[in-house]
Amino acid sequence: MDVLTAKKLVIAAGEKLVATGLIARTWGNVSCRVDEKTFVITPSGKSYIGLTPDDIVEVAVETLEWGGSVKPSSEKGIHAEVYKAYPEAGFVIHTHQKVASVISTLSEGIDKITGEAEKLIGSKVLIGSYGLPGTKKLRKGVTNALHMSPSKAVIMAHHGALCFGKDSDEAFDVANMLENVCTDYILENAKEKLGIKADTLDDFCSKMADMLAKNKKTVEIDKSLIYNSTYDRENGKIIFTNEADGSEISMDIITCECTGALGGSALAHRNVYLSNSKFNHIIHNTSSEVVAVSRLHKPMKPLLDDFAQICGTKVKCATEDNCGRKIKGKNAVLLKDKGALCCGSVEGDAQAVDMIMSKSALALLGSKVFGKAKEINPVEAKLMRVVYLLKYSKKANQ
Numbered sequence: 001m002d003v004l005t006a007k008k009l010v011i012a013a014g015e016k017l018v019a020t021g022l023i024a025r026t027w028g029n030v031s032c033r034v035d036e037k038t039f040v041i042t043p044s045g046k047s048y049i050g051l052t053p054d055d056i057v058e059v060a061v062e063t064l065e066w067g068g069s070v071k072p073s074s075e076k077g078i079h080a081e082v083y084k085a086y087p088e089a090g091f092v093i094h095t096h097q098k099v100a101s102v103i104s105t106l107s108e109g110i111d112k113i114t115g116e117a118e119k120l121i122g123s124k125v126l127i128g129s130y131g132l133p134g135t136k137k138l139r140k141g142v143t144n145a146l147h148m149s150p151s152k153a154v155i156m157a158h159h160g161a162l163c164f165g166k167d168s169d170e171a172f173d174v175a176n177m178l179e180n181v182c183t184d185y186i187l188e189n190a191k192e193k194l195g196i197k198a199d200t201l202d203d204f205c206s207k208m209a210d211m212l213a214k215n216k217k218t219v220e221i222d223k224s225l226i227y228n229s230t231y232d233r234e235n236g237k238i239i240f241t242n243e244a245d246g247s248e249i250s251m252d253i254i255t256c257e258c259t260g261a262l263g264g265s266a267l268a269h270r271n272v273y274l275s276n277s278k279f280n281h282i283i284h285n286t287s288s289e290v291v292a293v294s295r296l297h298k299p300m301k302p303l304l305d306d307f308a309q310i311c312g313t314k315v316k317c318a319t320e321d322n323c324g325r326k327i328k329g330k331n332a333v334l335l336k337d338k339g340a341l342c343c344g345s346v347e348g349d350a351q352a353v354d355m356i357m358s359k360s361a362l363a364l365l366g367s368k369v370f371g372k373a374k375e376i377n378p379v380e381a382k383l384m385r386v387v388y389l390l391k392y393s394k395k396a397n398q
Helices: 003-020 076-085 098-103 115-120 136-148 168-194 201-212 266-275 288-294 305-310 347-367 378-396
Strands: 029-033 038-041 057-060 091-095 126-128 153-156 160-165 227-232 237-242 248-252 281-285 332-335 339-344
Touching (some): 098 160, 098 347, 136 153, 168 201, 288 339
Parallel strands (some): 126 153
Antiparallel strands (some): 153 160, 332 339
16 A cells, blocks of 8 residues: 555544544544555644644554654554554554443453454453553553454553554444443443343443432433533623523623523532633533432542543532532532533633543443442553643644
């Protein structure tokens, strides 16, 4: 395959991954084999939308050498390991996909896959041992798992998934099938180990919260009282967008005078903006998994790398009255029984927090089926947060 064709395939795959929700912003990476000595891969810290062939980097399989001014993904080494271990592999995608991330928090992978999934993926999915993103330790853990693996997917501990195939289509099929396999694995074990019978992950989350929460009554969220918001600092106005019908209502942040009737969490938004000068956007996450975790009335700690990077070492649980104080220095706060406020200086940042909170909440609930999951070391979590803020967050918004 010529290099330009491979680069175009990587660009198309990156856009497709974002559209399908398997990755977002700068998370994950995509590569395509050119020949036995070379592959091309997405750049470090750039959004997948708007990439050009000049942004895609050519890398040597054996030495990882590359040329030019664009830096390749820091995970180029694990892609090279796939190409070395599997001569038939022509395409690799490293995703941060939601359900596979739950399995990444466990001590063991999925030991038995059957049916159509086995034909596509293989008989089992192993977990590569943990290492910080972009490190030799991470690469070593993935390499060891690849060498022992009978499948086209490896799950990276506390991180995500590595899926490959003969071409882009097969790699996508593997990633999507992996989500189905992981979903079935969680639901089957919830039934076997905890007696929780759930047909969907939404149902699973609600029933897990019923089992774990102090508040034993299932919480119903009234979408008519749920808002996302933008803070117009120049005019001192908060613009609320209603979750149910998309209508907008403006509130003066000082006098609280409104252009319509507001209720629910509106004052919580105001409290966050008054306490945190860096925020201009808030998304109120009421996904089943985040609402379930908010019912536990406990802080969330990082089980996943991207939680540590985006949200920090802890997300506290608060009431609407004290959420402004509880979110200081963070990007999210759980509202007791009501989900979470996900915040950012720009809309893209708030969307990233929103996605990470949903994935991390599902990881928390899913891991409890199998016992206590080991959290990421606080020192490593803080280091990832600092590195993200200094190196990647600005690039993600370019």
